[in-house]
Amino acid sequence: xxxxxxxxxxQFFRYGPYALLGLATLVSAATADLxxxxxxxxxxxxxxxxxxxxxxxxSRAVPRLLARxxxxxxxxxxxxxxxxxxxxxxxxxxxxxxxxxxxxYFTLRTAFAFALTWLNPFFAxxxxxxxxxxxxxxxxxxCRAGLVVTAVTMAGSQSGGLxxxxxxxxxxxxxxxxxxxxxxxxxxxxxxxxxxxxAERAATITALEEALAENAAxxxxxxxxxxxxxxADERRRLAAEIHDTIAQGLAGIITQLQAVATATGPxxxxxxxxxxxxxxxxxxxxxxxxxxxxxxxxxxHDALPRALEKTVAEWAGRTGVDTRFTVxxxxxxxxxxxxxxxxxxxxxxxANAARHAGATxxxxxxxxxxxxxxxxxxxxxxxxDPLAVPPRTGTGGFGLDGMxxxxxxxxxxxxVESEPGQGTAVxxxxxxVRHD
Numbered sequence: 001x002x003x004x005x006x007x008x009x010x011q012f013f014r015y016g017p018y019a020l021l022g023l024a025t026l027v028s029a030a031t032a033d034l035x036x037x038x039x040x041x042x043x044x045x046x047x048x049x050x051x052x053x054x055x056x057x058x059s060r061a062v063p064r065l066l067a068r069x070x071x072x073x074x075x076x077x078x079x080x081x082x083x084x085x086x087x088x089x090x091x092x093x094x095x096x097x098x099x100x101x102x103x104x105y106f107t108l109r110t111a112f113a114f115a116l117t118w119l120n121p122f123f124a125x126x127x128x129x130x131x132x133x134x135x136x137x138x139x140x141x142x143c144r145a146g147l148v149v150t151a152v153t154m155a156g157s158q159s160g161g162l163x164x165x166x167x168x169x170x171x172x173x174x175x176x177x178x179x180x181x182x183x184x185x186x187x188x189x190x191x192x193x194x195x196x197x198x199a200e201r202a203a204t205i206t207a208l209e210e211a212l213a214e215n216a217a218x219x220x221x222x223x224x225x226x227x228x229x230x231x232a233d234e235r236r237r238l239a240a241e242i243h244d245t246i247a248q249g250l251a252g253i254i255t256q257l258q259a260v261a262t263a264t265g266p267x268x269x270x271x272x273x274x275x276x277x278x279x280x281x282x283x284x285x286x287x288x289x290x291x292x293x294x295x296x297x298x299x300x301h302d303a304l305p306r307a308l309e310k311t312v313a314e315w316a317g318r319t320g321v322d323t324r325f326t327v328x329x330x331x332x333x334x335x336x337x338x339x340x341x342x343x344x345x346x347x348x349x350x351a352n353a354a355r356h357a358g359a360t361x362x363x364x365x366x367x368x369x370x371x372x373x374x375x376x377x378x379x380x381x382x383x384x385d386p387l388a389v390p391p392r393t394g395t396g397g398f399g400l401d402g403m404x405x406x407x408x409x410x411x412x413x414x415x416v417e418s419e420p421g422q423g424t425a426v427x428x429x430x431x432x433v434r435h436d
Contacts, residue, residue: 012132013132013133013136014059014062016129016132017055017109017126017129018055020125020126020128020129021048021051021052021055021126023125024116024122024123024124024125024126025048027122027125028044028116028120028122028123031120031122032044032120035120035121035161036119036120040119040120043115043119044116044119044120044123047112047115047116047119048116050112051109051112051113051116051126054105054108054109054112055109057105058101058105058109061101061105065099065101065102099137102136102137102138103137103138103142105137106130106133106134106137106138106146109129109130109133110127110130110146110149110150110153113126113127113129113130113153114127114149114152114153117153117156117157117162118156118161118162118163120161121156121157121158121160121161121162122157123157124153124154124156124157124158127150127153127154127157128150128154130146130147130149130150130153131147131150131184131187133146134146134147134150135191147181147184147188148181148184150180150184151177151180151181151184152177154176154180155173155174155176155177155179155180156173158172158176159172159173159176160172222411223411223431223433226409226410226411226431227335227337227410227411227433229409230337230408230409230410230411231337231409233409246283246287249279249280249282249283250283252275252276252279253276253279253280253283256272256273256275256276256279257272257276259272260272260273260276299336299339299340299343303331303333303334303339304334304339304342304343304366305327305331305366307339307343308325308342308343308346308364308366309325311343311346311347311350312325312346312350312364313325315350315354316362318354319354321353321354321359321360321361321362321379322360322361322362323361323362323363323364324362324363324364325363325364325365325366326363326364326365326366327365327366327367327368328365328366328367328368329367329368329369330368331368332368332373332432332434333434333435334373334432334433334434334435335433335434335435336435337409337410337433338373338410338430338431338432338433341406341407341409341410341412341428341430342366342373342375342428342430344403344406345375345377345403345406345407345414345426345428346364346375346377348402348403349377349403349426350362350364350377352400352424353377353379353381353424356381356382356384357379357381357382357383357423357424358381358382359379359380359381359423360380361379361380362377362378362379362380363376363377363378363379364376364377364378365378368432369432370432371431371432372429372430372431372432373429373430373431373432374427374428374429374430375427375428376425376426376427376428377425377426377427378423378424378425378426379423379424380423381423381424382420382421383418383419383420383421383422383423383424384418384420384424385418385419385420386400386416386417386418400414400416400426403426403428407428407429407430410430410431410433411430411431412428412429412430412431413428413429413430414426414427414428414429415427415429
């Protein structure tokens with residue numbers, strides 16, 4: 001499992017003080033005979049025990065303070081004072097400025113570390129924690145004071161010990177104190193810049209999330225509008241077909257029947273009756289075709305995959321073409337308009353293959369691909385030049401243009417790939433709009 005930067009900082013603040021105190025103790029013990037008297041050794045032992053007790057108390061107190069929530073929980077703004085790990089994005093959750101326990105712990109730990117460094121300069125290894133903890137535990141003004149005290153402790157250790165023993169040590173102490181202070185200021189400045197960048201990144205991420213949500217809503221709205229426009233377009237198409245076929249047929253039938261009533265002999269009357277009968281048959285065929293286009297009977301009891309499977313099987317049995325049907329992806333319940341569109345496109349593509357291709361093999365594939373559905377119909381027939389195909393077939397169908405129009409009504413597309421002698425592939429791609 002990957003450990004995040006925040007988790008590593010949390011581990012450092014939990015176990016780091018013990019590790020640094022232990023390391024400082026080992027080094028100081030090794031040099032005790034050189035820089036410490038027996039009395040200072042005893043004092044250091046007492047301070048070590050007090051520091052361990054303080055760390056133990058703090059380790060138990062931190063989880064309770066962080067668990068208090070908004071009143072006593074984590075602060076994530078870094079408190080306005082930087083220390084390594086004290087700002088946004090560079091450390092674990094920090095304690096609120098008003099937490100008395102944090103101020104008490106930092107004050108006592110800094111005092112113990114200062115006293116230990118006074119006794120042995122190598123205890124500055126433990127004192128350097130002040131740079132890391134000031135920004136987590138103290139409000140801004142107190143944070144800067146804590147950094148200054150830590151800088152004094154570190155400079156004293158680096159200049160040979162506290163208090164400086166000679167003018168040269170004092171000069172070194174002053175230079176090192178200035179250096180440590182500058183480093184603390186630089187760290188605070190860099191941390192402030194990092195907080196600003198983190199805030200900008202957070203604002204950018206929020207804006208992107210809002211934009212994505214808005215785009216998703218717009219996409220859903222566009223799909224809904226396309227579906228509604230498709231329904232309206234289908235209604236207009238049916239109205240035009242009824243007007244141009246069924247209505248005109250009925251008008252012709254009425255005209256022929258009226259002619260029968262005024263006919264002067266059986267011959268002319270029979271002729272008008274035959275014409276009326278032919279018009280009635282033609283109108284009935286048009287009515288059936290319109291009804292079938294509006295609501296495919298194959299989808300009344302089956303979902304699209306099963307309806308396509310039956311359609312392909314019936315077509316293969318009727319034409320004798322070796323045909324295979326395949327479904328890929330996870331099946332989704334489709335909106336009636338989408339399912340009907342794909343079924344009609346498949347029927348038209350197979351009908352074209354039977355009438356024109358002379359194919360021996362064919363394949364139909366239905367694919368569920370996340371937010372869209374694709375249908376591919378392929379055959380190994382004689383092929384053709386798609387650019388040279390007339391917009392409507394000679395049998396009264398709408399051919400490739402009809403398939404494209406159907407797909408466009410549900411915001412989809414139809415592509416045709418074919419060459420003479422190389423077979424034909426018809427592909428339909430429509431949005432996956434689930435059943436209401």
